[in-house]
Amino acid sequence: MRAARAARALQSKEDYNQAITFYTQAIDLDPTVAAYYGNRSFAYLRTECFGYALADANKALEIDPKYIKAYYRRASSYMALGKFKLALKDFETVTKVHPSDKDAKAKYTECNKIVKRIAFEKAIAVDDHKSVLDSIDIETMAIDDDYDGPKLEDGVVTLQFVKDLLKTFKEQKKLHRKYAYQILLRVREIFMKQPSLVDITIPDGKKFTVCGDIHGQYYDLLNIFELNGIPSESNPYLFNGDFVDRGSFSVECILVLFSFKVLYPDHFYMARGNHESATMNQMYGFEGEVKSKYPLTITFTAQMADLFTEVFNWLPLAHCINNKILVMHGGLFRDDNVTLDDIRKVDRHRQPPEEGVMCELLWSDPQPQCGRSQSKRGVGTQFGPDVTKRFLQKNKLDYIIRSHEVKNDGYEVSHDGKCITVFSAPNYW
Structure with missing residues (x-):
C-alpha cells in the first residue's frame, strides 16, 4: 500500500x-x-x-x-x-x-x-535522604599529574573555570572526576535550598532568556551562548528541563549548566524535566553515558550516575516570572483548582509519580481543542485553551511557557497566545 x-x-x-x-x-x-x-x-x-x-x-x-x-x-x-x-x-x-x-x-x-x-x-531502604556523597571522600581524590583540564581552586567555580570548561568540552576532553563531584556537591546544596516553585523578578526593560530542551546536544548549547551571549548577572537564563538523554554529550551539557548555576545562583535557573528521572536516564542514554565517561575503579566504587539522580530530585519544578508568567517543563493539570500555592507545597524530592501535580508539571501537553483528553504519553494530561484560560484567571497570570515538545521553528504560540512552547534542541531525533 x-x-x-x-x-x-x-x-x-x-x-x-x-x-x-x-x-x-x-x-x-x-x-x-x-x-x-x-x-x-x-x-x-x-x-x-x-x-x-x-x-x-x-x-x-x-x-x-x-x-x-x-x-x-x-x-x-x-x-x-x-x-x-x-x-x-x-x-x-x-x-x-x-x-x-x-x-x-x-x-x-x-x-x-x-x-x-x-x-x-x-x-x-532505611533512609531516603542518605546521599551517595556520604560514602565519598572528595578531598582525598588525587589529580593525575598529566591532567591539563580546568581546575577548581578550593572547590570554587569561577568565570574563568567555566570558560575553560566550555573549551575543554568543545575539544571533547573530560573534566576530572574530582571537579565533577565538587560541582555536583555544590549545586545540590543550592537546589536543596530552593522551593518547588521559584519566584523570579526581572526589572522592566531587562533581558531574560528561557531555553527549552537541550537533550545532550552540546554544540547546539554552545550555539545558544554564541547567539545570545554567555550567561551572566546581566544576561540571566532559565533552562526549562530535559538537559540530558538522546544526545551524545549529556554529561558535558549538564556539567556546564550546573557550573553556571553555581557561578550565578540568582541569575541562572534550571527546572526539572521528565528526562531528569532514573527511568528515562536508563532508557535514553544518560546513565550509560555517565558510566562510560566516569567508570568505576578499584579505588572508587560509588556511581556518579546515582549522584546525578540525587541532584535531579532537588531540581525546582516551575518558575514564576514577575508574578505573571508561569514556566514549567510539561504543562497544566487535570484539576481546575490547582493554584501556585499547590505547586509550592509539592514535595519534589523523589522520582516523578504517575499522577498528580508534580507528574503533570513534567509530562502534560497542550491540545488545540477545548477540554482535556488522555495523554498521548501515557502520563500527565492534554489540556485545551479553555483549561489554560481558567488556570491563568484563577492564578492572576498572563500566560505560561513550557517545553517538552519538538517544534521545527524552536517555539510555538498556541491557546490564543497564552501558551508558548520553547524547544532548543535542533535536528532532534
Missing part, C-alpha cells in the same frame, strides 16, 4: 511525525493489518508518545497475537512508563520466540536487572 510504503521511507529518514501521519492513513484504509499498528507504535515511541505506542502495540496483538514485534513495542512502552515487570514479561516472550535476537536478549537482561534492583532497594 502506498501510504504504508511512504511511512516506512519517512521512518527510515527519522521523520517520525510524518511517518505517523502516513501509517494513520494506511490504518484508515485497512485497519486489519497488525504491522501498521506495530510500525506506528515504533514511531510513537521515538516521539515519546508512550501512551499511544502502548495502545497501538495492544491493537496489533489483538489483530495478530503472534506478531512478535508488537510484544517488543509494548515492552518498550512499559519500560518508558516505568512498568518494568510488565515489560519483562513481554521481553521474555520475544526472547523465547527469537532466542538469537541479541537486542531483545540485551533488553530482557537490562529490564530484569532493573526489576531486581528495585526489589533490592526497596528491601534495604
Whole structure:
C-alpha cells in the first residue's frame, strides 16, 4: 500500500511525525493489518508518545497475537512508563520466540536487572535522604599529574573555570572526576535550598532568556551562548528541563549548566524535566553515558550516575516570572483548582509519580481543542485553551511557557497566545 510504503521511507529518514501521519492513513484504509499498528507504535515511541505506542502495540496483538514485534513495542512502552515487570514479561516472550535476537536478549537482561534492583532497594531502604556523597571522600581524590583540564581552586567555580570548561568540552576532553563531584556537591546544596516553585523578578526593560530542551546536544548549547551571549548577572537564563538523554554529550551539557548555576545562583535557573528521572536516564542514554565517561575503579566504587539522580530530585519544578508568567517543563493539570500555592507545597524530592501535580508539571501537553483528553504519553494530561484560560484567571497570570515538545521553528504560540512552547534542541531525533 502506498501510504504504508511512504511511512516506512519517512521512518527510515527519522521523520517520525510524518511517518505517523502516513501509517494513520494506511490504518484508515485497512485497519486489519497488525504491522501498521506495530510500525506506528515504533514511531510513537521515538516521539515519546508512550501512551499511544502502548495502545497501538495492544491493537496489533489483538489483530495478530503472534506478531512478535508488537510484544517488543509494548515492552518498550512499559519500560518508558516505568512498568518494568510488565515489560519483562513481554521481553521474555520475544526472547523465547527469537532466542538469537541479541537486542531483545540485551533488553530482557537490562529490564530484569532493573526489576531486581528495585526489589533490592526497596528491601534495604532505611533512609531516603542518605546521599551517595556520604560514602565519598572528595578531598582525598588525587589529580593525575598529566591532567591539563580546568581546575577548581578550593572547590570554587569561577568565570574563568567555566570558560575553560566550555573549551575543554568543545575539544571533547573530560573534566576530572574530582571537579565533577565538587560541582555536583555544590549545586545540590543550592537546589536543596530552593522551593518547588521559584519566584523570579526581572526589572522592566531587562533581558531574560528561557531555553527549552537541550537533550545532550552540546554544540547546539554552545550555539545558544554564541547567539545570545554567555550567561551572566546581566544576561540571566532559565533552562526549562530535559538537559540530558538522546544526545551524545549529556554529561558535558549538564556539567556546564550546573557550573553556571553555581557561578550565578540568582541569575541562572534550571527546572526539572521528565528526562531528569532514573527511568528515562536508563532508557535514553544518560546513565550509560555517565558510566562510560566516569567508570568505576578499584579505588572508587560509588556511581556518579546515582549522584546525578540525587541532584535531579532537588531540581525546582516551575518558575514564576514577575508574578505573571508561569514556566514549567510539561504543562497544566487535570484539576481546575490547582493554584501556585499547590505547586509550592509539592514535595519534589523523589522520582516523578504517575499522577498528580508534580507528574503533570513534567509530562502534560497542550491540545488545540477545548477540554482535556488522555495523554498521548501515557502520563500527565492534554489540556485545551479553555483549561489554560481558567488556570491563568484563577492564578492572576498572563500566560505560561513550557517545553517538552519538538517544534521545527524552536517555539510555538498556541491557546490564543497564552501558551508558548520553547524547544532548543535542533535536528532532534
